[in-house]
Amino acid sequence: MEDALIFLPKLIFTGKELIGENVERITRRMGDLRDVFEDKAAFEVMDPNLIAYHVSSIFPVKEGTPGGLFMGITYLMPGKVGDEYFMTKGHFHSNIDRAEFYWGVEGEGMLILMNEARDVWAERMYPGSLHYIPGGIAHRVANVGNSILTFAASWPSDAGHNYGIIAREGFARRLKEVNGKPELI
Numbered sequence: 001m002e003d004a005l006i007f008l009p010k011l012i013f014t015g016k017e018l019i020g021e022n023v024e025r026i027t028r029r030m031g032d033l034r035d036v037f038e039d040k041a042a043f044e045v046m047d048p049n050l051i052a053y054h055v056s057s058i059f060p061v062k063e064g065t066p067g068g069l070f071m072g073i074t075y076l077m078p079g080k081v082g083d084e085y086f087m088t089k090g091h092f093h094s095n096i097d098r099a100e101f102y103w104g105v106e107g108e109g110m111l112i113l114m115n116e117a118r119d120v121w122a123e124r125m126y127p128g129s130l131h132y133i134p135g136g137i138a139h140r141v142a143n144v145g146n147s148i149l150t151f152a153a154s155w156p157s158d159a160g161h162n163y164g165i166i167a168r169e170g171f172a173r174r175l176k177e178v179n180g181k182p183e184l185i
């Protein structure tokens with residue numbers, strides 16, 4: 001058991017909290033999303049402590065175990081940076097061929113998808129929408145509504161997250177609000 005004085009600051013810095021047995025909550029604040037938005041001037045005037053989203057996930061087996069499943073629920077706040085909606089960091093899976101399910105619970109969103117050839121497309125998310133994300137596809141979600149967007153996800157326990165490619169190169173198209181509507185540009 002790690003000493004609480006070492007453990008607690010570590011949780012605060014990583015944005016991770018243990019909220020139950022094998023249940024972890026990640027909080028991502030604007031300051032964690034520096035690479036995500038195009039409009040740097042709009043980004044710089046925002047409070048870096050503002051919470052953009054929480055993800056609560058259950059890890060019944062150890063990360064990396066083949067054959068298991070994880071499940072998480074994401075609460076993405078409404079808002080914009082310039083003309084881009086608040087969105088998740090987005091990632092490929094470290095084991096790139098691993099797939100994932102997302103499903104909409106409440107609110108309005110867009111699931112933005114990109115293959116390794118950098119073709120980008122999007123699917124509308126709404127309460128009850130179901131999305132199969134095949135292996136090899138980077139995924140990110142934007143909240144395009146005025147209320148919280150809640151969606152759930154389930155992914156293989158040996159998928160892992162590769163954030164590096166998206167942090168460096170982004171998605172090849174951006175989802176922006178154009179005349180009050182989301183459009184991939």
Ligand SMILES: O=P(O)(O)OC[C@H]1O[C@](O)(CO)[C@@H](O)[C@@H]1O
Pocket residue numbers: 055057072073074088089090091100139140151152153155161
């Ligand atoms: O991991 P990101 O890109 O911050 O996005 C959060 C979503 O993706 C997942 O990490 C899983 O792919 C989920 O836990 C969550 O729904």
Ligand SMILES: [Fe+2]
Pocket residue numbers: 091092093100139155
């Ligand atoms: Fe994923």
